[in-house]
Amino acid sequence: MSEFDRHVGDYLRMRRALGFNLRREGQVLVQLAAYLEQAGAEHLTTELALRWARLPQNVAPINWAHRLGAARGFATYLKTINPDTEIPAPGLLPASAPRPTPYLWSPTDVGRLLQATHQLRPLLRAVTHEALFGLIAASGMRLGEALGLSRDDVNLTDGLLTIQETKFGHTRLVPLHPTVT
Structure with missing residues (x-):
């Protein structure tokens, strides 16, 4: 050694x-x-x-x-053991990958996406994807948040979704437009 x-x-x-x-x-x-x-x-x-x-x-x-x-x-x-040791300065190599430019979906884009889900088979897959994509578009939720929802997280009476364990480990409420509920 x-x-x-x-x-x-x-x-x-x-x-x-x-x-x-x-x-x-x-x-x-x-x-x-x-x-x-x-x-x-x-x-x-x-x-x-x-x-x-x-x-x-x-x-x-x-x-x-x-x-x-x-x-x-x-x-x-x-x-601390060998004083001749050199500590590399921070920032010598890029510490983050360049982030891709986000794509902002227009209402027309969302409409075409939702319409395209009607081509999916079986029918359950089509309506599931339409509901999922529609919810994400209407609420601004992340995909993982939408997939992580349980029935207890949905309050249609008050038009609220409770998002458990968000990206930063918090819980947050997402209000829904009446047309979504």
Whole structure:
């Protein structure tokens, strides 16, 4: 076991004892230790961390940023043991993937989509999809929220839907237009 392997193991044990999962980070840090050992490195440098982070080919640049982030966390720990360790600065690799431009559905688009559901077979599939797409279009709900609804979440009398466990783990009420109920 190399010195870097030992330090990675100690770092992961310490962080996990603090409640962190670090499953993916643990895997990539073991790879980092092997890379540093193979390179004959005496200490972790920003240049080595960047070279290692960019090793996987044919992956999105965000993956490189995640790998460098794991190396940065480990380097912060390692610097307390070896002062020659360099901590890669944040922002050296892009940390987010470019978001696609959302498509805004016009009333005509929604109408064509709902009309197209009538072509589905069996009939239950057609009416289910029409109801689902109509609900999403009328309420602005996310697909996962609509699929997660139960009968207890629907209050047709007051025209309200209760969304449990939203994207950020909250509960929210969605008012419905009378034409939807």
